[in-house]
Amino acid sequence: MTNLPDRVRLLASAFTRPVFAAMARTGDHDVPLRALVKAGVLKSHRDDRQPLSSVFDEAWDHIARIYRNEYVYKNDLASRLVFGRHSPRTASFQVELPVGRSIVDVAVANGTTTAYEIKTEYDTAKRLKTQTYDYLKAFDRVFVVTHPAHLKRFESEVDSRVGLISLSTKGTLSIRREAHSNLERLDSATIFRCLRQSEYLDAIEMLFGERPSLPNGLIGAHCEKLFSTVSSEDAHRVFVNALRARTTDGNTVGFVSQLPTSLRALGYATPLSGRQRSNILALLSKPVGLTVVM
Known part of the structure; x- marks a missing residue:
């Protein structure tokens, strides 16, 4: 494959959830990146001290310059907003x-x-x-x-x-x-449907003073009916707290902060267990003897 745009598009396939999840699950990069090595987009390099994280950052530089796909935008938003304007501990x-x-x-x-x-x-x-x-x-x-x-x-x-x-x-x-x-124009019912069950149960208890005790088949509709009566300001306050709690916990902050800049959005987007997070951090720090060929 000699066409530069095609090579960059293939390189961009490394920045996907399936590849990221596979590396986290197995602690190995060979299978997830095999197609890129076979196509000649990645090749062995005499300097085998370069860690896998540097390979991803090198690939990212090419993609961000030549093929500005959706992932480029997502990752730049993560870096500029959460790690720049705000902090991963609060945003x-x-x-x-x-x-x-x-x-x-x-x-x-x-x-x-x-x-x-x-x-x-x-x-x-x-x-x-x-x-x-x-x-x-x-x-x-x-x-x-x-x-x-x-x-x-x-x-x-x-x-x-x-x-x-x-x-x-x-x-x-x-x-x-x-x-x-x-x-002032938010819809409480729409916000409710963005919440997970544990989040809306906590919200109902906080807003109404009691946690509903109903079968799973009934509790969702019951809570939505209650939640739709609260003001848009109160509903939004619940939404802010719920979203913040999802990714500002110490484990998540520690994980995404250790990822290379090029993989921050994937770190947020890919559900991983604690062991899988440890696997991919260890893998990214290992020397792999690969380099990007454009």
């Missing part, structure tokens, strides 16, 4: 969170909630109106993140409350249109 980072009939690409919860819908150079505006409409029911602020050249293309497609952010080829995020706070 949560959720990837592909179901909201209504849509799935938000990135959700960040710090003092408030923000949804980020990614539109790369390869995307169209299809479903953008309905996607952002769903997010406006659950999030305080909603942004579309895209290439600087495509800002005008998406500006007319979204509600005036939706902000616009450009991501430059150097990974710089620039707000081109600020998002308006949406707290």
Whole structure:
């Protein structure tokens, strides 16, 4: 495979959940990366001291420069927002969170909630109106993140409350249109459906003073009916606390903080056990004698 764009696309396949999960599960990189070695995108290198983490960072540099796919955007958001503007100890980072009939690409919860819908150079505006409409029911602020050249293309497609952010080829995020706070127009029922059972049970107990004791087949509908009566401000406060608790615990913060910069978004996006997290951290620190060939 000699075509440069094709080689970079193949290289990008290393930055996927199946590959990340396979390495974490087995503690080995041979099988997950075999196709890249076979295609000549990765090859043996005489300097066998380079750890696997450096190989991923090297690959990331090529992808971010040549093939700015959705993962590039997600990972830059993780680095610029959680590890830059905020802190992984206080700001949560959720990837592909179901909201209504849509799935938000990135959700960040710090003092408030923000949804980020990614539109790369390869995307169209299809479903953008309905996607952002769903997010406006659950999030305080909603942004579309895209290439600087495509800002005008998406500006007319979204509600005036939706902000616009450009991501430059150097990974710089620039707000081109600020998002308006949406707290007074949130829908408690939509927020409820974003919560896990343990989260909404805790919320019901906090809001109503009693934890429901019902069969599993009935408790969800019962709690949703109760939750839909609370104010949008109270519902949003529950949402903020629930999202933050998902990724700001000490184990998760310690894990993502030890990952190379290129793998931060995958660290947040891939459910792993404690042992699997230890496996991949150990694997990434090992010298592998591989280098990227472009």
